[in-house]
Amino acid sequence: MTRILARWVGLVFLLLGTPAHSSDEYILLQSTTSTQNSGLYEFLLPHFEDVYGVKVKVVAVGTGQALYNGSRCNGDIVIVHSPADEREFVKAGYGIDPHNLMYNRFVIVGPSSDPAGIGKIETLQEAFVKLSKGLAPFISRGDDSGTHKKELSLWAKYEISPTGDWYYEVGSGMGATLNITVGLEGYTITDLGTWLSFANKSNHVILYENGSEMFNQYGIIMVNPDHCPNVNSEPAREFLNWMVSPMGQQLIAQYKIDGKQLFYPNASPKMYK
Amino acid sequence: MNTLTEAFLQSFQLMITLDETLVEVVLLSLSVTFKAVSLACLIGLPLGTALAVLKFPGQKTLVVLFNSFMGLPPVVVGLVVYLILSANGPLGPLGLLYTPTAMIIAQTILVTPIIVAHSRQIIVLLAEEYDETLRSMQASRMDIMGTLLWDSRFSLFTTVLAGLGRAFSEVGAVMIVGGNINHFTRIMTTAIALQTSRGDLALALGLGIILLVLTISINALAYGLKTTWEKHSYA
Numbered sequence: 001m002t003r004i005l006a007r008w009v010g011l012v013f014l015l016l017g018t019p020a021h022s023s024d025e026y027i028l029l030q031s032t033t034s035t036q037n038s039g040l041y042e043f044l045l046p047h048f049e050d051v052y053g054v055k056v057k058v059v060a061v062g063t064g065q066a067l068y069n070g071s072r073c074n075g076d077i078v079i080v081h082s083p084a085d086e087r088e089f090v091k092a093g094y095g096i097d098p099h100n101l102m103y104n105r106f107v108i109v110g111p112s113s114d115p116a117g118i119g120k121i122e123t124l125q126e127a128f129v130k131l132s133k134g135l136a137p138f139i140s141r142g143d144d145s146g147t148h149k150k151e152l153s154l155w156a157k158y159e160i161s162p163t164g165d166w167y168y169e170v171g172s173g174m175g176a177t178l179n180i181t182v183g184l185e186g187y188t189i190t191d192l193g194t195w196l197s198f199a200n201k202s203n204h205v206i207l208y209e210n211g212s213e214m215f216n217q218y219g220i221i222m223v224n225p226d227h228c229p230n231v232n233s234e235p236a237r238e239f240l241n242w243m244v245s246p247m248g249q250q251l252i253a254q255y256k257i258d259g260k261q262l263f264y265p266n267a268s269p270k271m272y273k
Numbered sequence: 274m275n276t277l278t279e280a281f282l283q284s285f286q287l288m289i290t291l292d293e294t295l296v297e298v299v300l301l302s303l304s305v306t307f308k309a310v311s312l313a314c315l316i317g318l319p320l321g322t323a324l325a326v327l328k329f330p331g332q333k334t335l336v337v338l339f340n341s342f343m344g345l346p347p348v349v350v351g352l353v354v355y356l357i358l359s360a361n362g363p364l365g366p367l368g369l370l371y372t373p374t375a376m377i378i379a380q381t382i383l384v385t386p387i388i389v390a391h392s393r394q395i396i397v398l399l400a401e402e403y404d405e406t407l408r409s410m411q412a413s414r415m416d417i418m419g420t421l422l423w424d425s426r427f428s429l430f431t432t433v434l435a436g437l438g439r440a441f442s443e444v445g446a447v448m449i450v451g452g453n454i455n456h457f458t459r460i461m462t463t464a465i466a467l468q469t470s471r472g473d474l475a476l477a478l479g480l481g482i483i484l485l486v487l488t489i490s491i492n493a494l495a496y497g498l499k500t501t502w503e504k505h506s507y508a
Contacts, residue, residue, distance in 0.1 A: 004291065007290070007293070007296070057371065059371060072360060197471065199472040
């Protein structure tokens, strides 16, 4: 009760005075949404900020937009999950020092009644063939994100062209896409982190989660200071080094929701030929 | 418990305990909105008055343009401001992208046409009424505009409130230029969008209820101020 009272008093003072703006040093992290939506940064970043005295500001967008923002020099570092695009980003001279950071997997979620019968399926190919029968809506991100690219690569791999009134391209983030999927009693593909932290699951469950094809690798890349002289490269490098260090990696492994680990650390430098 | 009940409970709990994050987000929302609307009034009221009083070539075109710009899509405004403030954009060196200032700029662009169009409409009507008097006094154009603006001050209240409403509830533009950065550029509307994408619909709706309560409080306050002021000026 006294604490609540103190806050009200504090608010009055805050309104009377001018709010003090801290001019702390910071870096700007352009990130995919899943890492933010899962709550990983809220858990992880204070550990870094306390030791290095550098704030990390997170802008969470899809992988495509994160890389685009980075290429326009609006950010010091990126964390994304689309290996092919990361390679292109580095090759084009926008990024340096790319590293694998951590991984988890993609899963197919759908209604527990499972009208398309995905739950009893052995291989991912069979699952995609079943989904393309159109017995229930399939909701596609359609936004150039890492998850969207993954989904498209799987349709392509199994030589299925996903068209028809069952295929919804919603052009939205993972969370919005999941909300639509639940609303339409449909199926979608999502990264495990977003799914575990998603609160509006309704009657939807994971129906397929096996196989090496569902591997979801996250990468961390510094924005190239030669391309973008405005970047805060010193603290950005400190942050990258810390994330791939045993300390950062251990903390990533420690982050859990409902006792389930969301991300598995596997830091290593990436070499592009 | 259904989502609606939960939303009401959550919003009450957040408001009564003055949840720290909530206070921070609300204060930033208010600050960005009031600054943007003040700027928009500084630009829009003189412009609206001028468009009502002065006759010049292209005046009608300007009127049509400002009327149309009331419907500017926020996302497009956000994108344009993003490109201009982008590090390698024309105003990149100022380092304003992903700051509250960028959000104020975007909202000012969205609100100014509302102020211009509404104030012009109000002042055109008053100008007709005052026409003979002002002409017989041989008042200068500046004086005419000043008088009209001052005498329509009570009607212009609604204009300003319309601007406040647009800015306070806007999400598309501020999301792009502010980046929804925790503790820095997160405001009520972007927080609601974030909680929706996290699937926490009760919290999202709870924040929406708080936003509505704030809007009603601001409007009630404005109405109270207006009536008191009116009473005093005509007493």
